[in-house]
Amino acid sequence: MVRLFIDNKEIEAEAGTPLLQVCLSNDIYVPNLCYLEGTKPQASCRLCFVEIEGEDRPVTSCTVEVRDNMVVKTDTEAVRRLQRTALRFLLxxxxxxxxxxxxxxxxxxxxxxxxxxxxxxxxxxxxxxxxxxxxxxxxxxxxxxxxxxxxxxxxxxxxxxxxxxxxxxxxxxxxxxxxxxxxxxxxxxxxxxxxxxxxxxxxxxxxxx
Ligand code: SF4
Ligand code: SF4
Ligand code: FES
Missing domain, CATH: 3.30.70.20 (Alpha-Beta Plaits)
Structure with missing residues (x-):
């Protein structure tokens, strides 16, 4: 098990689980459309962005596996801007x-x-x-x-x-x-x-x- 922080909430999760899955399982909604549990993430919808402390820019949470002491923010201005752009593209x-x-x-x-x-x-x-x-x-x-x-x-x-x-x-x-x-x-x-x-x-x- 690993321990991480998502939006200031302390969470325990199985090592290797996709970050998106961990967010969703803990009632933290991250917009997503292409992720399907149990299959290799395709990261095609470009919606599930989050910010991770130490990373230069937002990353797609379906392609990142949780690790110990990760600090994640799902609701920043940069994240929402990218998500709105992706949604407009789909529309x-x-x-x-x-x-x-x-x-x-x-x-x-x-x-x-x-x-x-x-x-x-x-x-x-x-x-x-x-x-x-x-x-x-x-x-x-x-x-x-x-x-x-x-x-x-x-x-x-x-x-x-x-x-x-x-x-x-x-x-x-x-x-x-x-x-x-x-x-x-x-x-x-x-x-x-x-x-x-x-x-x-x-x-x-x-x-x-
Ligand atoms: S939206 Fe299109 S690609 Fe996605 S599941 Fe439906 S038919 Fe398949
Ligand atoms: S037409 Fe409306 S309900 Fe149907 S897929 Fe599009 S947004 Fe959803
Ligand atoms: S769910 Fe589509 S890019 Fe992550």
Whole structure:
């Protein structure tokens, strides 16, 4: 076990645990979207910044393991500025239609925006939406490219369940989307239909048909 201080609170944790996990387990909310417990952190959402004493600049807490005598601050001006920038970036490719969205009121993006006091439709934000609103090509799932925040949790959850992922990132840059490998791969899954990807998606960008 190690002993550390987060926002002046003394905390004991298992050595090697990701700092983000320790914060969340101790009711200290750090904005995050791409972290998935039990999988290798991808650090793609750039939201979970914290300041650690001795470090020059804020670091992503999902990629740092706790160590003895660490002193952490989760609520500094620099941290909030970086988090708001990351959120605005995500919103620039997100089609906000909460009333029609199955994630409404259970949505991580809504929670984050409220926490960071950023509107879901910030002024002066250039939006880059994709042409396809709904991809219905998969026999089991629908995918909503303009809702997807490309956190990658679906891919990592799938890999965690089956040893290999049956979906992946496709295309590049602002055209990046999630793509399924196809029905053939699905039919090789053991037992009932697996919906791990649906369950971990923070914005319901993958739904069951
Ligand atoms: S994913 Fe969240 S923020 Fe986006 S439309 Fe749905 S409920 Fe609204
Ligand atoms: S479909 Fe959902 S879980 Fe997968 S990358 Fe998009 S937002 Fe993340
Ligand atoms: S949760 Fe750490 S970068 Fe996304």
């Amino acid at each position: 620039s490719t997100h089609h906000v239609k909460c009333k029609e969205c199955p994630a409404n009121k259970k949505c991580e993006l809504q929670r984050l925006a409220k926490f960071l006091k950023v509107g879901l439709r910030p002024k002066n934000l250039d939006r880059h939406l994709k042409e396809t609103e709904t991809d219905k090509s998969h026999p089991v799932f629908n995918y909503y490219p303009n809702r997807c925040i490309l956190c990658g949790r679906c891919i990592h959850a799938c890999k965690r369940e089956h040893g290999k992922a049956l979906l992946t990132f496709a295309k590049r840059g602002i055209d990046t989307v999630i793509s399924f490998y196809g029905e053939e791969d699905m039919s090789r899954l053991p037992g009932e239909k697996c919906i791990a990807c649906v369950e971990v998606c923070p914005v319901k960008a993958i739904t069951l048909k």
